Amino acid sequence: MAVRVFVLFTLGYFLSYFYRSANAVLAKDLSQELGLGPAELGLMTSLFYLAFAAAQLPLGSLLDRFGPRVVTPSLLLLAALGSLVFGLAQGFGTLALGRALIGVGMAAALMGALKAFSLWFPKSYATVSTLLVGLGATGGLMAATPLALLKEAVGWRGVFLFGGLVVALVALAIYLGVRNAPPGVAWPRSGEGGGLWEVLRNGRLLRVAFLALAFAGSFLALQTLWAGAYAYHLGLRALEVGNLLFLYSGMAVFGFLVSGYLADRLGTARVLLFASLLFALGLLLLLLRVLAPAYALMGFFGAFNILTLTQARELVAGHLVGRGTTLVNLFGIGGTFLLQWGVGGVVAALGYQAAFLGLLGLLLLAVVLYLPLLRK
Template sequence: MAARIFFLFTLGYFLSYFYRSANAVLAKDLSRDLGLGPAELGFMTSLFYLAFAAAQLPLGGLLDRVGPRAVTPALLLVAALGSVVFGLAQSFAVLALGRSLIGVGMAAALMGSMKAFSLWFPRTYATVSTLLVGLGATGGLLAATPLALLKEALGWRGVFLLGSGVVVLVALLIYLGVRNTPPGVPWPQGGARVSLGEVLRNGRLLRVAFLGLAFGGSFLALQTLWAGAYAYHLGLEAVAVGNLLFLYSGSAVAGFLVSGFLADRLGTARVLLASALLFALGIGLLSLKLLGPAYLFLGLFGAFNILTLTQARELVPSHLVARGTTLVNLFAIGGTFLLQWGMGMVVGTLGYGAAFAGLLGLLLLALSLYLPLLRPTRTRG
């Protein structure tokens, strides 16, 4: 049963990663077919993250009370509807609506998994959670070269219409194939009687959340749009761009897979700090147009941002795991929205160099605020 739980939730997160990443390969087609400029493209793509972020706080309460077995597949059906709307869109407004629905629908793919895993795999939570993310992040590989080839065969609209059926199937499998807790393990009590204020008063958690905004937000803003758009800007064709994004996403898979292992042995805070600095180096290499090394560093070390979520679990009691992790995820996904949209505006006026400099400055600020967490604290829950 535990293996089935892991496999089915990984399928859901795989789809989430595919959808969030797809526009990086489709940027040129969307801009051409619907007449989108850089700011509109950045805003529309970032709506996935705005909608995703808006769902996080109510989602945390639902997951703590109802559980992921019902909540995750219900939201996946919303994503399937959004995929149809996106695929049929003939205007910017309808495209934006579809993108937003996909964002809401995918909001529980990761958080539902982490809530379930906190109960099914309590002793290996960091390792299992990052394994989920590493395997699910192969959705980003599908949204690279394979998507570039698939959209040549089906068109970008056909890809989204086909994808909607796949999402419905996975939602059904999750609903029928999982349960909230292992046999004999009761549902945690107390989550329904506390307010969000208990989480918001946790100063260490807020420092982690801001690092999630800068680190996770930059990682996803680049991977799911601007790393592809930048390569197009430099004159590369679709398959070459797809190959670079495949390197980014493939490196990210490797980073996700080893991040939990390293954090369990070296300490989450130290590993997060080192990986964020190496990710910053990747942004510098990108500015220098050293694309191969840059995409390798950005993917491999950027993936370690997922440890902000596992660290959140360490800082809250068990009945607040979903609220704590969704708060951190709210900052990371909200940061992706802000940075993806903001980069579009900066790129359109000042160019890519200024946009990359802005990402670096924000990341260094977040790291300076994060430094107190290098001092050990007692694990809760």
């Protein structure tokens, strides 16, 4: 049963990662067919993250109360509907609605898995959780060169219409194939803690949350739109852009897979700080247009942002794991919305260099605020 729980939740997260990343390859097609400018493209794509973020705090309470077996597949069905709406869209409004529905629907893919894993794999939580994310992040690989080839064969609309069916099938498999907790393990009930208010008063957790905003937000804003759009801006062809995004996402898979192992042995805070600084180095190389090393560095070390969720679990009581992790994820995904949209606005007004310099400055500020967590 434990293996089945791991595999099915990994499938759900794979789909979440694919959908969040797909627009980077499809940016040119969407712009040309539907007449979207950089600001509209950034806003529409970022609606995934706005909707995703808006769902996080109520999602945490729902997961703590009802568990992921019901909550995760229920929301995935909304994502399936959103995929169909997106694939049939004829204008910006319908496209935006589909993207937002996908965002709400995918909101529980990772959080539900982490809630389940806190009970199914308590002794190896960091390692198993980052293994989930590493394998699930291959959805980003599928949304690079393979998606570019698939799009040429069936069109971008065909990708989303068929994808809606796949999401619905995975939702059904999770509902039928998993349990909230292992046999004999009681479901955690709220104790004397103050619930969400207790989580919001946790100053150390809020420092982690702000790092998630800058670190995860920059990593995902680039991976799922602007790394591809920037490469197109520099004159690269679709397959060349797909290859760069494949490098970014491929290195991210390796980063996810090793981040938990390193955190379990060297300490989460230390590893997070080191990775944040090396991601900043990747941003600097991007500013200098040293593309392949920049994409490799940002992909590999950017993946370590997942440790903000691991650290959230370390900073809250057991019955608050859902709310603590979703709070941090709210900042990370909300940051992705703000940064993805904001980069579009800055690019339209001042160009890519100014936009990427802004991301670098925000990340360095978050690192400075995070430093007290190095002290236990």
